Amino acid sequence: MRLLTVVLIASGLAGNVGCRKQESGETTGPAARDEVLVRYHFVGTTSLTDNTNASRFRELWNLPETRRLVEQTLQKLAHAPRTLYGDSVTPAQDERGAALLRPMLDDLPLHESFVQVRGSADKTAEWTLLVKLPADRLKLWRANLRELMQVWQLGKAATNMVEGFAAWEVERTDAPALVRCVEAGPWLALGVGQRAMTAVDEALRRIKSGGRPIAVASNYWLEAELNLPRLGAVLDFPPTIQWPRAKCTVTGSGENLRSKARLIFPANVTGPLEPWQIPTNIINDPLISFTAVRGISPWLKECAMLRQLGLNPAPNELFFWAQGQLTFQSYLAFPLKQAASQLERAANRAPSLLGTNWHDRGMGHIGWRTNTHEMVWTLPYINPFLKPTDYQGTEFVFGGLFPPSPLTNPPPGELLSELATEPKLVYYDWEITQARLTSWRIMAQLFAMLADKPQLTTNTASLAWMMAVESKLGNTITEVTAESPVEWSVARKSHLGFTAVELVALTRWLESIAFPKLSFELPADRTPRPASKSPPPAANAPTQPAPRPPGP
Numbered sequence: 227m228r229l230l231t232v233v234l235i236a237s238g239l240a241g242n243v244g245c246r247k248q249e250s251g252e253t254t255g256p257a258a259r260d261e262v263l264v265r266y267h268f269v270g271t272t273s274l275t276d277n278t279n280a281s282r283f284r285e286l287w288n289l290p291e292t293r294r295l296v297e298q299t300l301q302k303l304a305h306a307p308r309t310l311y312g313d314s315v316t317p318a319q320d321e322r323g324a325a326l327l328r329p330m331l332d333d334l335p336l337h338e339s340f341v342q343v344r345g346s347a348d349k350t351a352e353w354t355l356l357v358k359l360p361a362d363r364l365k366l367w368r369a370n371l372r373e374l375m376q377v378w379q380l381g382k383a384a385t386n387m388v389e390g391f392a393a394w395e396v397e398r399t400d401a402p403a404l405v406r407c408v409e410a411g412p413w414l415a416l417g418v419g420q421r422a423m424t425a426v427d428e429a430l431r432r433i434k435s436g437g438r439p440i441a442v443a444s445n446y447w448l449e450a451e452l453n454l455p456r457l458g459a460v461l462d463f464p465p466t467i468q469w470p471r472a473k474c475t476v477t478g479s480g481e482n483l484r485s486k487a488r489l490i491f492p493a494n495v496t497g498p499l500e501p502w503q504i505p506t507n508i509i510n511d512p513l514i515s516f517t518a519v520r521g522i523s524p525w526l527k528e529c530a531m532l533r534q535l536g537l538n539p540a541p542n543e544l545f546f547w548a549q550g551q552l553t554f555q556s557y558l559a560f561p562l563k564q565a566a567s568q569l570e571r572a573a574n575r576a577p578s579l580l581g582t583n584w585h586d587r588g589m590g591h592i593g594w595r596t597n598t599h600e601m602v603w604t605l606p607y608i609n610p611f612l613k614p615t616d617y618q619g620t621e622f623v624f625g626g627l628f629p630p631s632p633l634t635n636p637p638p639g640e641l642l643s644e645l646a647t648e649p650k651l652v653y654y655d656w657e658i659t660q661a662r663l664t665s666w667r668i669m670a671q672l673f674a675m676l677a678d679k680p681q682l683t684t685n686t687a688s689l690a691w692m693m694a695v696e697s698k699l700g701n702t703i704t705e706v707t708a709e710s711p712v713e714w715s716v717a718r719k720s721h722l723g724f725t726a727v728e729l730v731a732l733t734r735w736l737e738s739i740a741f742p743k744l745s746f747e748l749p750a751d752r753t754p755r756p757a758s759k760s761p762p763p764a765a766n767a768p769t770q771p772a773p774r775p776p777g778p
Contacts, residue, residue: 245389263351264343266450269443270358272336279478282698282721284461290695294686297640299736304328306742307378315378322377324463326370333363340440342425346456350401352419354426356439358412366416371407380405389430413439441623446475455492466528468495474716478725483723487716494711496652497542502645503558504637505617508624509547511635514665515657515726517546517644522652534579537562537623548657549631552663554608557626565614565621568596572612573601573764607678627669652714653706659699662726667692670730680748688733695722702726 286292287730304324308315315323338358341520372394375383393408406423408415410433417426431440443449454469463469473706474487499521509516526532528541541560549555562568573594577585584590596622600613612625645654667689672683682689702720709715724732731746738745 261453261456262342262344262451263347263453264341264451266448267340267440267443268338268448269446270281270336270338273338274447274478277478279480279686280483281481283478283483283723286695286698286722289691289694291687291691295691295733296734298687300328300331301332301742302736302741309740309743315357323374326374326377330367330370332386333357333359337363338490342423343421350420352425353402353417354423354429355416357414359414360412364409364412364414368407368409371416375405389427389434391430392431409621410434410439411437415439431463443645446477448476450474466530467525468493470714472655476578479719482721484721485716485718485720485723489714489716491712495524496708496714497521497651499650499708500542502643503543503561503563503617503620504545504645505615505622505624506636506642507617508557508559508614508615508622508630509545509637510542510549510633511631511637513547513637513641514550515548515655516637516641517544517653517655519544519653520651531579535575537568537572539563547637548662548665549633550658550661551626551631554628555626555630556628556665556669557624557630559615559622559624561620562614562623563621566599569601569612569614569623576601576603583585587678589676607672648705648707650707651705652708653704655702656702657702657725658727659702659721659726660696663692663696663699663729666726666730667696670734674748680750682734682737682748686737688737691775692729693732 244657260746301370305320307323308320314408324535326470340356342354343351370459370709372383374398375381381398383394383396385394387393388406388408391410396405397403402418403420404423406417406426408426408430410430415429417423432439451473453471455471458469468491470489470491472487472489474485476483476485502518502520504518521543522542522544523540532540541562543561545559547557573592576592577590580590594601600611603610608627609629610627612623615622616626641656644653699721703726704718707715723730734746735741739749740747
């Protein structure tokens with residue numbers, strides 16, 4: 227099964243789909259066997275050399291801090307079989323396998339590639355990897371993959387011909403029953419699965435007739451498709467979330483990346499799209515981010531924390547924003563009937579949500595302040611609070627991590643007008659990513675310290691990278707519209723393709739001890755100092771908002 231890791235690494239996924247036993251209740255009929263679980267097509271950076279779009283991304287990609295982070299990530303991926311399969315991969319197999327995998331991993335960002343996993347989410351899935359390579363690299367891949375068969379003791383490779391192209395195969399009694407590697411002109415085709423290699427054979431026939439296994443990308447640089455409802459059971463995604471089928475594309479436009487996605491959910495996820503009730507009396511400039519979301523009551527009804535706190539009914543609208551004076555000025559608001567009484571009851575229940583570790587360290591103090599009518603959590607450096615407020619006769623809950631500045635500047639009219647122009651809009655997010663990355667980077671370190679978790683240290687590649695890129699990032703805008711109760715369309719304009727909080731999560735994942743598994747646990751030797759002895763994080767987020775461009 228270790229060869230599946232080659233395809234899995236190549237596709238950039240973290241997990242071991244295809245290496246677990248079939249889950250009870252999974253479909254195993256013809257539809258499941260033909261179902262696409264994962265598919266992606268990337269044009270390769272070599273073909274984009276003369277393309278002037280996404281100029282900021284190119285600038286950031288060429289930073290020495292980016293190269294260091296990429297180098298570290300590829301090296302960790304080369305050792306992923308040991309990480310994923312533990313002692314079943316010996317130290318000797320790990321070292322030699324990594325030496326063979328690493329040059330192939332170096333090639334993948336450069337050259338056009340296609341990955342597909344098709345079939346039921348068990349050992350019978352058919353894995354396909356296609357890579358277009360120069361002659362010298364094709365020779366290296368052929369030799370390295372063949373040696374990996376021996377290093378991982380998967381079986382002896384036998385040379386043959388497939389659709390008129392030179393190939394070698396390894397047949398096995400265990401699943402996967404067949405490993406096939408074919409050279410078809412400049413293309414290398416690798417298939418892993420059962421006896422029938424349908425996708426590989428289809429690709430070879432297309433190469434023979436037209437010179438290519440897939441159509442030329444005409445309007446994207448990267449196209450990806452994920453069957454998250456099927457993958458969720460295998461990768462242990464939270465079952466309370468309605469995971470969608472997702473298809474997305476990324477391309478360059480000017481100095482930005484343009485990302486588009488279509489999400490199809492297995493059941494209705496969009497609640498009523500009632501008119502926006504934006505509490506402009508508490509949302510004040512200068513803003514460095516603003517998020518509005520509505521139609522989310524079906525999601526929040528399943529939120530365990532809301533149920534435990536007894537906040538009913540689940541809100542159908544949420545607003546998040548951040549100010550630029552201090553790092554921790556991040557806030558939220560949502561409508562809630564009888565907000566004061568519900569919050570007071572929630573304050574009595576909230577301490578039970580915390581584990582004994584929080585209470586033992588003296589950080590479990592959550593209560594209700596009768597003089598200020600607010601629920602507060604006593605923590606070092608920040609002052610989380612929730613309190614009732616109202617806007618034009620509607621009761622709201624207003625909360626944040628730090629007391630707001632005494633400002634009366636209303637939010638920019640052009641920002642709020644973005645919400646009024648699209649009647650099907652369910653989510654709108656604007657941020658100055660430079661300022662928000664500074665804030666989230668510092669807040670993530672503080673949250674880790676408060677939770678008694680390791681932090682990123684100054685010598686980690688991820689922290690150095692974030693500090694190098696954040697001053698070069700502009701605005702990121704994301705819009706989500708509900709095409710139907712089960713279908714959403716997503717559009718994003720950005721410099722790196724991610725929001726600030728996504729970049730922080732991404733870098734922590736890349737530094738995690740379990741990477742490429744989905745984990746955020748850092749090495750134990752980075753254990754933070756006790757909160758009471760730690761100096762306060764810096765609070766110096768930029769204060770001047772950048773110009774706000776129109777939506778994507």
